[in-house]
Amino acid sequence: MHEKTSSVRVRFAPSPTGSLHVGGARTALYNLLFARREKGTFILRIEDTDVERSREELSAQILSAMEWLGLDYDEGPYHQSKRYDLYRAAAERLIAGGKAYRAFETPEELDTERKAAEASGRSYRYSGAGRRIPPEESERRARAGEKHVVRLAMPAEPIVVEDLIRGRIEFPADALDDFILVRSDGHPLYHFSVCVDDVDMRITHVIRGDDHLANTPKHVALFRALGSPVPRFAHLGMILGTDKKKLSKRHGAAAVEEWRDAGILPEALFNFLALLGWAPGDDREILARGEIEREFSLERVGASPSVFDPEKLLWMNAQYIAAMPGEELLERSAPYAPSAVPERETALKAIELHRTRARTTIEMGRALSVYADDPAAYDADGMKKQVKAETPGLLQRLAARYEALPAGEWTPERLEAALREVAGEAGVSAGKLIHPTRLALTGTTVGAPLFDVVALLGKETALRRIGKFLEAIAPRSPA
């Protein structure tokens, strides 16, 4: 567990209405980072009061995505759906204290008022009629079972929010009307349950997406009505797709698990997300988690939105792959291998041969399988370009030369020398032999240095693959 020496308490509060998006992940990450830096507590709260849209398995999905990314929380997960009593009690307290009131208008009446306002060109605002109902009457009508909502009595003064990232923001008093806290069916509404929970959980800092900024005056009014200290706010810029629109499924991989499945390492995504809106202040970009936790600060977080660039994520992932210890890289790439993985010693050597060539663990997994299974097919373009009339003859001579090579001399250097001798004797450039050989051994025209590959494959496998290739390129003999 983490040392907690301050009273700083932050939370990440996702709605389980979809998988964890990178935007949400970044919000969670900044909360975590802030908590670590301040030696505070990071809380996870699932906002599942929207019964129609919330689903249990999505909640589990979010939890597993967070775990994978290393977004570990100190408290929770709390579920709002299990906290209805709290909201009900808070609503009653607010009514009793005159901070909120019952409103008995029917939806139809409100609709009429709205239409009238629009017709006369004014923007609609709730009349506040419920405010003027005497408490005894309100009480009596409620007890008689008359349908009503609960509304917050908004103050007449403007509300000022001191945002840690944006500075002072003033919202005019007439911009907000007495919004609904509790629906007529007794269901607490989003803004209400959020604030009641933040109070109950003693949240000191609310770090969340920009999309909640305009809701903040409501929350401030609610905290005050509840008689509780108002937390500090920090609103993060949105994460956008490459078309500058809010990142969504349309943009391709917007969910954390999609990146996991694409072979992105969690530490790379962690690093990448940390840098989407925050920078250490110097030119470092590859930062270990510990460094980020030590250096993160909200003062250095930018206010503007940022575009999620998959290209740069891929580059960063490649950096992590290049630097990761072989054993670990093997362990983490093996699950992505399309078929078998060679035995450990070979696999570790293969890792070293391919670590600068693989941007994802998927690519690394694919590279590993090449050393375990003979090619199932040969690259079509490569066949066209590299296989010439003289190719079978050359390959046969090479195979014969390799066959004769003593086991002790099966090294990249000797293998290269032997191939060059064969090419020299045949009066062709080495490339005429190198490229078809690569195709024969790996099925492709690209990859690690050929002689390292041949050496690693071993004599038996290399010769077998050349033989198979010769069969594949031999002209069909008439039956």
Next chain:
RNA sequence: GGCCCCAUCGUCUAGUGGUUAGGACACGGCUCUUUCAAGGCCGCGGCACGGGUUCGAGUCCCGUUGGGGCCA
């Protein structure tokens, strides 16, 4: 429609009144090289616009434009 937020290369960003505006991704070239990468070197490319304030604005203020959000 009302209210609010945002604005440095295509993208992520450094920059907090005096900088040849720095770095990274991407892109182009060169190099290395059997291929593909990685690496190294070089290059392309930016302060949205208009007014102020100031001896001096990327930096401060106002407006415009453009993007975004919330409410309706």
